[in-house]
Amino acid sequence: MxxxxxxxxxxxxxxxxxxxxxxxxxxxxxxxxxxxxxxxxxxxxxxxxxxxxxxxxxxxxxxxxxxxxxxxxxxxxxxxxxxxxxxxxxxxxxxxxxxxxxxxxxxxxxxxxxxxxxxxxxxxxxxxxxxxxxxxxxxxxxxxxxxxxxxxxxxxxxxxxxxxxxxxxxxxxxxxxxxxxxxxxxxxEPYARLVLDWRAEYFLGSRKVLERTESAVDYQYLKDQTRWPAEAKAATVAATTGQNTQGNAVETQRVVWTGSFTPDKAGTHKFRLYSSSYVTVFADGKEVLSRWRQNWNPWYHNFQLDLAAGKPVALRIEWEPNQGYIALDHADPLPPEDxxxxxxxxxxxxxxxxxxxxxxxxxxxxxxxxxxxGKAPMMPRWAYGFWQSRQRYNTQAEVVGVVQAYRDRKIPIDTIVQDWFYWPEDSWGCHCFDPARFPDPAAMVDAVKALNGRVMISVWPKFYPDTVHGKALRERGFLYERPLEAGQRDWVGKGYANTFYDPYLPEARALYWKQMQDTLVPLGFDAWWMDATEPDWHSNLSVAERAFQMTSPTIGVPGAAIFNSYPLPHAEGVAEGLRQAQPDTRPFILTRSGFGGIQRASAALWSGDVAARWDDLRDQISAGLNLSLAGVPNWTHDIGGFAVEDRFSKQDPAHLPEWRELYLRWFQFGAFSPLFRSHGEFPQRETYIVSEGDPAMLDGLTHYHRLRYRLLPYIYTLAAATHFDDATILRPLVMDFEGDRRVWGIDDQYLFGPSIMAAPVTAFEARSRQVYLPEGGDWFDALSGKPLKGGQTVTAAAPRERMPLFVRAGAIIPAGPDVQWSGENPQGPLTLHVFAGADGRFTLYEDAGADMGYARGEFVRIPITWDDAARTLTLGAREGSFPGMAETRAITVILHDGQAPGDVFDRRDGRTLIYTGQPLAVGL
CATH class of the missing domain: 2.60.40.1760 (glycosyl hydrolase (family 31))
Structure with missing residues (x-):
């Protein structure tokens, strides 16, 4: 005061x-x-x-x-x-x-x-x-x-x-x-619509049906569709048939805008194209952007042009709308100091x-x-295994059958995911199951657990207001009313009036949680998928309308003032409920959106309903890296991309090789992401289905399943460090090599923990790629075992079934045995991969894996050091204990010094010793 x-x-x-x-x-x-x-x-x-x-x-x-x-x-x-x-x-x-x-x-x-x-x-x-x-x-x-x-x-x-x-x-x-x-x-300042004398040409098939002058490219939101010219209207093309609902072939819509832009300022002009469906942008005849996105999820793509004042640039936009959305915004150059x-x-x-x-x-x-x-609590160990999901499993038999199929084929998996719409069609928000498709959900969960699996269930903050839960929330004033007043209908069946609950008041969070606790928690689910937490009650509303509709009825604050904060109180309410209901179980929440502090809610994030294209795969890398630098340690993405073009979903033989290669490359990236999770629309993504008829692809996918599980001792130690040491798993190169200015802008390589550098392949039919090895240390090519000097760019081999990986000299990477799930033999034999060329250290972390023992000090650390000059590996005294800890461990030490060619993580030769918890030095 x-x-x-x-x-x-x-x-x-x-x-x-x-x-x-x-x-x-x-x-x-x-x-x-x-x-x-x-x-x-x-x-x-x-x-x-x-x-x-x-x-x-x-x-x-x-x-x-x-x-x-x-x-x-x-x-x-x-x-x-x-x-x-x-x-x-x-x-x-x-x-x-x-x-x-x-x-x-x-x-x-x-x-x-x-x-x-x-x-x-x-x-x-x-x-x-x-x-x-x-x-x-x-x-x-x-x-x-x-x-x-x-x-x-x-x-x-x-x-x-x-x-x-x-x-x-x-x-x-x-x-x-x-x-x-x-x-x-x-x-x-917000970017402004680019206003020109645009020549707009509308086509149906090859026929030009309208030509007119328009001031802007502007069909951005749902409300803007009313301005679509009647002459150019066509029925939406069905994704699977290319016909309208009457079964008639549909002429493809196409719009071409051409215009001349004469800037009055020299410099870098920035543009944002908001779009869905297929669009290509040209400047002076040169393609500067070509993208596709599903119509229910348009978003921005950036491009920029270096222009001279007074010198016009010819712009051309070619768009196949299929009832989609588009708008072009622009910003003038800023002074350099700004x-x-x-x-x-x-x-x-x-x-x-x-x-x-x-x-x-x-x-x-x-x-x-x-x-x-807030600290990031520890996630359970099984969360770092493989997750299989699909949009969506329609019956409980499908859920159990997929886990059984993985077990039968000996492909490692931990978690199966039940996505949305397991409830009766007219009952969104009931937290109940359609008895015709899910007659005994508790038995479904038990059957998965009998196969040593886990189940994650999708739970939305969305409600149909006439459900029992919707009514209970509405009676207390805990539902947003404006979406209902607007008469919005969702995409299910005939379309249903719907809204979301307001989590800003503790009493509203408590009621939402009680509804979950009374219905879903007793069924035994292990993880909670909280979707659409922006909140997203309609993808094609304007931002202003979204803000208006999310004005809080419980605390009376305008939506514009709290626009970004919804996911935080929502996740916190569920996390706190789980902690009280299951006090010795680590909560796991996966939520599509987050805000500052989201990590304290035992929440992982994922990158949303991204498109299944090579550009989108590339975009995920910088998206995840910068999210990690924003303090969120646990992140994932839909392996293969969520939304799929017709050429892939129709399984056109001409495009099948590209789809398979895209999925393979995305899967490789997923194996070296904090959480390893496959999800998306058709084609189905189960490893044994997506690779059907392609033995090499099956072998490639299975290789990364098994490698991920062998590396769990390393990965789980990284996970523990995010809690105890505020560490980061997915590390942009700038985090560890800030002094090397060449890494500052690298957006397609990263460190997975302190030791492994991943270089995903993001181009179709690429069989090599350029990789920069940061200076300040030497490296090993993990695929060949070859030692390499830092501070250089190398051409890395990238066969279709393998992603380039590099390991830092001095690294010590613990690995476990081949297992089928994370809880199989977690205290089994260890392999220590030691990479010569520099001194190194690593402190292995272990605990019981899923309980709250870590918060009570029930865990073990084993310090390990490598003296490169003396060629000596030292295991320090074991620190701590936990229930189920093995007193004695068989450990194989493998030295990588460039003398044994081949994939370093496939090596099994080495020196075996018995570790009893006492200090032990090994000369190599």
Whole structure:
């Protein structure tokens, strides 16, 4: 609390920090945390000092306060924060006095806005103008952006976009922007529709049916379809027949827009094409974009053009709509000092509010983020095995039959997934099963468990209002009413009125959880798939309409002000319910969307309903890497891509080789992702089905099943480190090789843990690819065993059935035996793969695997070191214990030094020893 009223241009000390009142009357509050983090809040009248729902840590630092002339400073051992009294300019410095974050005070904005009659503030800040630093994080985005310096990112939840406003810099800090509204990082202004005299030509088949001038390419949302010209209307082509519902052949729709754009500014012009179906964009006759996306899930693709002022560029857009959606937006170049800056702008809030985490390494930044927003609990060991899913299993016999088929073929698997629509058609939200298709769901779960499997069930926050659960929620005022008032119908059967529950009130979360607890929890499910948590009640509504409809009926806050936050309270409510109902079982939640702090809800995220194309496979890599740098350790994607083009779903023989190769390449990437999970629309993705008639493909897929399970000791140790050490499994190269500027923009290679570098293949018929080996160490080609020097680009062999992998010199990688599920022989013999060329260390982690014993200290660590000069591997004394721990282990040590060619992880030769928990040194 303030000791006295503060005058303009003055400073007042408060608990853990200070408040500066500027000459303009703004208040700038800076609070310190013991780890060196600073919270900065700016407003004319400061809001309550409590952290938001995103941040759970309270300020606890004891900074040194200094007032030197017109600058007030808070100093901690890790960093200092200085505020200029006149204008509130803020500078964060490291302990040596070097600038980490330097605000450009004239850019700061707090502009009053009225939303549904309520007063709010649009906000903007800018730092480090003209910076060369690398910038990463911000959640998951699908535009192949790796280093965000010079890029624009809009943080707005979507089926395939996850907004987490945490940015990590190579300069030595992380910044958490505490705002739940739509936020723009980079250009503070939204892109505008590109207005030209577009020549629009509409075709049905080969016939041009209309030509006219249009001011914009703009069929973006459902409401815009009313402007479609009657002359160009055609029935939607059925995905499987190419006919309309009457069985008649349909003429293909096609639209061609051509226009000349003459910029009045020179520089890099940025464009965002929002689209579904097939679209190709040309600039001066050169193709700059070609994409496909399903019509119920359009989204943005970025492209940019370097243009000269006054020199026109000819644009051409060719689109096959099939009743789809499209719009083209544009942004002028920014001045260089603004283009290369750290800038946040939010549409609504009560103040400028952010946290700066000093971070000598990116791991330190993530650790600081999790200290603010919550630790990542441990996931069960079985979660890191293989997951099989399908859109969708229609009967309980299918669910059990798939697990049995894997067991019969001796292909490892842990978890089977029951996706949506297991309920009766008219009962979404009942949390019940259609008795005709699922006559005994408890018996289904028991049958899977008898096969040593696990079951994940899909549970949505969506309700038909006339179900028992929908009525109970509605009676308490816990359902969103606006989707019902709008008369929206979903895509099921005849189409049903539907809405979502509002999780912002604890009582609403409690009722939602009780409904789950009474119906689904007793059936014995192991994991909970929480879909559509943006929330996404209709994919083709405008953003403004989505925001309007999600205005909270329980807390009365406009949807625009909390647009990005829905997935956090929803996941937290379920996680807390699971912890109370099953106190000695680790919860596992898979949710399609997340926000700052989502990791504390025992939640993994996935990349949404992405398309099954090579470009989309490539896009997943940077999407997952930046989500990991936003502090989320457990992430997955639909192996093979969720939505499939007709040429694949019809199983056209001409396209079958490409589909199989795409699935194989995606599967290889999945095996080296935090969670290994296959899911998608037809064709079916089960390993033995998708590879039918292709023995080499079956062999390739099975190889990665088995390799994943052999590597579980390594992978589970990585998983434990995400909890105990705030570590990251999926690591952009910049995390470990920041000093090598060549890695800053690499978006198709990454480290899987500290030792293995994966280089997925993302082009059809590629049988080699270029791989950069970062400097600062040497490497081994895992497919050939060949040692290689760092700091060079190599051409890596990439046969269809194998993905290039590289291992760091000095790595120690523990592996287990060949098993069929994660719980088979978890305390069995170990293999230690040791890679010569540098000293190394690895500390193996083990525990019981699924209970909460880890939180009680029931786990084991075995420190392992490699002395390269002495050629000696040392196993230290075993630390700790847990129920079921093996007192004695057989361990085979394999040294990789380039003398034995072949796949390093297929080697079985080595020196075998018995480890009893006592220190043991082995000369190799």
């Amino acid at each position: 303030l000791a006295a009223q503060v005058s303009a241009g003055e400073v007042q000390q408060v608990a853990h920090g200070m408040i500066v009142t500027t000459d303009a009357g703004e208040q700038v509050r800076v609070l310190a945390y013991a780890d060196g983090t600073f919270r900065v809040t700016v407003a004319e009248t400061l809001p309550d000092g409590r952290p938001s729902a995103m941040v759970i840590a309270e300020a606890d630092g004891t900074p040194e306060f200094r007032l030197e002339g017109e600058v007030a400073t808070l100093a901690l051992p890790q960093a200092s924060a200085a505020v200029r009294l006149a204008d509130g300019h803020i500078a964060i410095r490291d302990p040596q006095g070097a600038i980490l974050l330097d605000e450009y005070a004239p850019a700061r904005r707090l502009s009053p806005v009225t939303i549904e009659g309520q007063p709010w503030l649009a906000s903007r800040v800018q730092f480090n103008r003209g910076t060369e630093e690398g910038l990463y994080g911000l959640g998951q985005h699908q535009n192949r952006q790796m280093n965000y310096n010079g890029e624009d990112v809009e943080l707005a939840q979507h089926n395939m976009a996850i907004a987490i406003p945490f940015l990590v810099s190579t300069k030595g800090y992380g910044i958490l922007w505490d705002n739940a509204a739509i936020t723009r990082v980079g250009d503070p 283009r290369h800056a750290v800038s946040f702008a939010s549409e609504a809030g009560k103040a400028v509010d952010y946290y700066v985490v000093p971070a000598p390494s990116m791991d330190d930044a993530i650790a600081g983020y999790r200290r603010l927003t």
